[in-house]
Amino acid sequence: MSGDATAPVSRRAFWTGAISIGLVNIPVRLAVLVKEHTIPFRLLHKKDGQPVRYDRVCTKDNEVVPWAEIARGFEVGEGEYIVIEKEEIDAIRPESDRRIRIDRFIHVLSVDPVYFDKTYLLLPDGPADAYALLRDTFRGMGRAGIGRITLRTKESPVLVREYNDALIATTLHYPDEVTDPGRVAELSALPVPGKKELALAEKIVTDLSGEFDITEYRDTYRERIEALITSKLSGATFHVEKPKVAEVRDLMAALEETLARMKAERASVKESE
Amino acid sequence: MDEIKLGKVVLTNTSREMYPEIHLTKLDVIEYYLRIAPRILTYLEERALVLQRFPDGVDRPGFYEKDAPAGTPPWVRLSLHHSKSADRDLRSVVCDNLDTLIWLANLAAIELNIPLARLKDPDAPDLLFFDIDPEPPAGFSEAVTAALALRDVLTGLGLLPFVKTSGKKGLHVVVPLTGGYTFSQTRNFVHAVGGLLARDSPLIVAELSQTNDPGKVFIDYLQNAAWKTMIAPYSLRPTMTATVSTPVSWSELAGGIVPGDFTLLTVDAGREDPWRDLWNAAERLPGVG
Numbered sequence: 001m002s003g004d005a006t007a008p009v010s011r012r013a014f015w016t017g018a019i020s021i022g023l024v025n026i027p028v029r030l031a032v033l034v035k036e037h038t039i040p041f042r043l044l045h046k047k048d049g050q051p052v053r054y055d056r057v058c059t060k061d062n063e064v065v066p067w068a069e070i071a072r073g074f075e076v077g078e079g080e081y082i083v084i085e086k087e088e089i090d091a092i093r094p095e096s097d098r099r100i101r102i103d104r105f106i107h108v109l110s111v112d113p114v115y116f117d118k119t120y121l122l123l124p125d126g127p128a129d130a131y132a133l134l135r136d137t138f139r140g141m142g143r144a145g146i147g148r149i150t151l152r153t154k155e156s157p158v159l160v161r162e163y164n165d166a167l168i169a170t171t172l173h174y175p176d177e178v179t180d181p182g183r184v185a186e187l188s189a190l191p192v193p194g195k196k197e198l199a200l201a202e203k204i205v206t207d208l209s210g211e212f213d214i215t216e217y218r219d220t221y222r223e224r225i226e227a228l229i230t231s232k233l234s235g236a237t238f239h240v241e242k243p244k245v246a247e248v249r250d251l252m253a254a255l256e257e258t259l260a261r262m263k264a265e266r267a268s269v270k271e272s273e
Numbered sequence: 274m275d276e277i278k279l280g281k282v283v284l285t286n287t288s289r290e291m292y293p294e295i296h297l298t299k300l301d302v303i304e305y306y307l308r309i310a311p312r313i314l315t316y317l318e319e320r321a322l323v324l325q326r327f328p329d330g331v332d333r334p335g336f337y338e339k340d341a342p343a344g345t346p347p348w349v350r351l352s353l354h355h356s357k358s359a360d361r362d363l364r365s366v367v368c369d370n371l372d373t374l375i376w377l378a379n380l381a382a383i384e385l386n387i388p389l390a391r392l393k394d395p396d397a398p399d400l401l402f403f404d405i406d407p408e409p410p411a412g413f414s415e416a417v418t419a420a421l422a423l424r425d426v427l428t429g430l431g432l433l434p435f436v437k438t439s440g441k442k443g444l445h446v447v448v449p450l451t452g453g454y455t456f457s458q459t460r461n462f463v464h465a466v467g468g469l470l471a472r473d474s475p476l477i478v479a480e481l482s483q484t485n486d487p488g489k490v491f492i493d494y495l496q497n498a499a500w501k502t503m504i505a506p507y508s509l510r511p512t513m514t515a516t517v518s519t520p521v522s523w524s525e526l527a528g529g530i531v532p533g534d535f536t537l538l539t540v541d542a543g544r545e546d547p548w549r550d551l552w553n554a555a556e557r558l559p560g561v562g
Contacts, residue, residue, distance in 0.1 A: 247461050248461045248464045251464075251465035251561065255430060255559065258430055258559040258560055259429045259430060262429060262430065263429065
């Protein structure tokens with residue numbers, strides 16, 4: 001259940017295409033780079049343990065509505081909708097042209113991380129010469145490519161850069177998706193800290209300064225959920241936690257047996273006395 | 274100040290208060306260890322001691338010492354072994370005679386800790402150790418409840434358990450073992466017994482992650498490991514009232530004793546020894562090996 005970050009990347013590319021720089025095409029496949037270790041839960045009916053499902057129910061007659069009868073509405077006033085048909089949406093949806101179109105090259109650190117959305121691993125699809133050339137060029141110059149990608153039906157800005165001997169692509173949020181803190185009222189009138197306070201705060205920061213090491217952080221909540229699931233698998237139904245080691249679990253069962261057997265032996269000795 | 278020589282040891286700073294609240298001096302500590310020597314030596318001998326020393330008294334910070342201090346006299350027996358955690362060779366003090374015990378007391382080694390295995394085979398435990406540790410608001414009486422439940426399970430398994438006060442809020446239960454077990458076996462065994470108890474009692478917890486659950490009693494299995502230690506039976510504790518980790522009988526325990534009954538002033542070798550049969554008994558572990 002726990003993720004193995006050292007596992008080989010999935011062979012299955014979910015997108016194949018090319019990085020286009022002007023007239024040059026570098027064939028690539030996209031693979032998963034970031035695997036979030038969320039634990040999926042299925043909702044069950046408590047009484048009989050059977051999965052429940054969501055239904056689309058008409059708010060007027062409480063009848064389940066089949067997909068074929070569903071339309072999309074955009075609310076323009078209280079209870080007033082403009083109806084948009086699926087075909088109309090499909091007609092204006094961007095087609096993935098299987099290209100990562102690079103518009104220009106920028107300094108690798110010039111994109112603020114707030115714009116980062118999802119990151120994918122780019123792998124060479126076919127001969128790797130051009131891939132290696134681009135990677136080494138990026139690495140040598142500290143540059144990255146900025147452009148556009150259409151994944152499924154969504155077009156996004158994309159940043160292509162070198163990371164740990166590979167090329168990676170990070171889709172970016174559009175500027176209007178990110179709140180401008182400058183327009184938040186509470187932040188418009190912050191007090192100005194005194195010089196002494198600032199000096200002290202800076203000293204504290206200096207004293208606590210160190211290297212960034214992401215391995216210092218672990219998802220302990222997930223670990224506890226996983227431990228809970230493991231213990232449930234082994235049959236413990238009320239205890240939130242059971243010994244992690246299978247040996248201990250087996251031993252508990254063996255001890256219970258011994259306890260029961262010795263109790264029975266003592267009882268039979270008593271009887272025969 | 275008069276120089277007192279006791280056996281091979283020249284006593285120093287004998288009038289220094291080790292327990293300032295109740296004005297007990299280092300001489301009182303030395304006298305205690307002298308008095309209890311016939312009892313305590315049987316638990317110290319053949320083991321690599323870990324000392325907790327309080328040169329300035331128990332109300333000042335003490336320190337643990339695994340390595341023989343500078344100036345250790347040549348007649349003190351030392352045992353050389355490599356410590357993985359310290360990444361160096363340690364010369365542990367071995368206390369198998371009265372002179373060494375006096376020397377330790379004179380070092381203000383208030384607390385004497387013993388590994389659960391003897392020197393001849395440090396990886397083969399000769400004791401099972403259940404450390405019963407109540408988390409406030411649970412206290413000694415909850416620890417007693419847990420210990421009695423533990424006794425019932427252990428005797429139910431055909432084992433002979435012995436109990437002592439920790440000298441603080443907890444209790445220590447041990448079972449003497451025959452040879453041939455590894456620490457991983459004893460640790461799993463203690464863990465599994467704790468697990469059985471925890472399943473049947475809302476008071477008891479057996480997992481490391483639950484150690485700080487308020488009002489619960491944790492049965493700690495983790496000290497069952499090579500070079501990990503237990504407070505030696507009859508060792509003083511660095512508490513304000515000079516409590517002693519004292520072996521008691523199960524009937525005394527059920528009868529309502531409190532840890533404060535057993536101190537430097539009250540414990541002596543004249544008392545009936547509730548652990549008399551400890552080294553005569555040597556148990557095999559059911560379900561293991």
